[in-house]
Every structure is written in structure tokens, then in C-alpha cells.
Amino acid sequence: MSEEHEVTFEQTDAGASKTFPMQCSALRKNGHVVIKGRPCKIVEMSTSKTGKHGHAKVHLVGIDIFTNKKYEDLSPSTHNMDVPNVVRNEYVLINIEDGFLSLMLQDGSTKDDVKVPDGELGEKLEAEFEDGKELLVSVVSSMGEEHALTYKEAPQS
Numbered sequence: 001m002s003e004e005h006e007v008t009f010e011q012t013d014a015g016a017s018k019t020f021p022m023q024c025s026a027l028r029k030n031g032h033v034v035i036k037g038r039p040c041k042i043v044e045m046s047t048s049k050t051g052k053h054g055h056a057k058v059h060l061v062g063i064d065i066f067t068n069k070k071y072e073d074l075s076p077s078t079h080n081m082d083v084p085n086v087v088r089n090e091y092v093l094i095n096i097e098d099g100f101l102s103l104m105l106q107d108g109s110t111k112d113d114v115k116v117p118d119g120e121l122g123e124k125l126e127a128e129f130e131d132g133k134e135l136l137v138s139v140v141s142s143m144g145e146e147h148a149l150t151y152k153e154a155p156q157s
Contacts, residue, residue, distance in 0.1 A: 018143045019082035024058040024075050032084050032142075035062045035071035039084035039142040047077060065140060066147045086142040092154065093135040096126055101148060103137060114139055117148050125151050 019034055027033055031042050040062025048057050055076040062071050065086065075081060091103035096116060103111045114137075116122040125148075129135055134154040139146055 017085065019084050021080040022083045023077070024060075024079055024081055025056075025077040027058070027060070027081065027083070032065070032086055033060060033062055033073075034082040034084050034143070035060065035073045038062075038064045038069070038071060039066070039086060039145075040064050040071055065142060065149075066145060084142045086140060088138055088140050090136050090138050093125075093129060093137050093151070096129055101137060103139070114146055114148050121150075128153070 022033075025047075027042060027045065029042050029045050033040055033042055042060060042062050044059075044061035046059045048059065050057060055078055057074055058077045060073045060075070060081075062073075063069070064071065073081075091105065091111065093101055094104050094110065095102035097112075099116050100112055101114045101116055103114060105111055117125065125135065125137070134156075135151050136154050137148045138150040138152075140149050
């Protein structure tokens, strides 16, 4: 076999795709959907019947799970829309440095690439951490983005 036929396959992520298709009519309120390229939680949904030969349309209103920005979309009920894979993990906060959280993973290693949340949430988190409280941070990942969305005090054992 000559060298020109040698093929190398690049390794990609662990097969977990960022989104999966779902028919519009199967989407539900409080579920997730991708609107204008952003992962959103569905807050409103209505279906409208159209003319004699038209298709029913689904009107979706979603709130971006990371920015809380509101998005709307209108799509035929028979069409597929992308649904983002949303993963939520809880980590123990071990340090805050240069605007980033240092989080302890299950295996004992650390994760240092999650930003301190903006605004009041971040300020409260930093203040409580400074007070010596042991905090659990909820990190939500979807479509290649990660944000610390909530935190709570760790239960005292």
C-alpha cells in the first residue's frame, strides 16, 4: 500500500452534539430550543392555524439561558428546530482569582475557566466566599458556552 492512501481521522468531542432536532409541534413550554443561534428556555408558545392549504405555525418566545435576552421565532409546526443539549453541574468553589472561579471537580482536579457571574450574583458570590462560606456553584453548559448561573451554601456535614 502506498503512503498516499494513508488517512488520519481527527479526534472530535465525545460524540455529544451541541443540539438535536425536534419537530416544532413536539416542543413544550419550559423546554429548550435554539432561536437565532442562542440556547433559549421556552417561556411562551402558541400555534396558529393558517389558510386552507397553509401549515399551522408555531410562535415561540424564548429567553436566552445565559443572557436572559428575549428571542422570538415563527416556524411551521411540521418543521424541525434545534434543541440545545443543556448540562448543569455543581462544583465546590475553592478560589476566585482574576475574575474567574476555581472549581473542584468530582475527581479532585480543578476547573479554572468559568467567569465570575456579572452583576449582583457575582458580587454576592464573592462576598460570601470572602466570609469563609463553603459554596456550591451551578455551572450550566450549552452549545460550547458555560456560565455560573446560581450558587448555594454547601450543606454542613
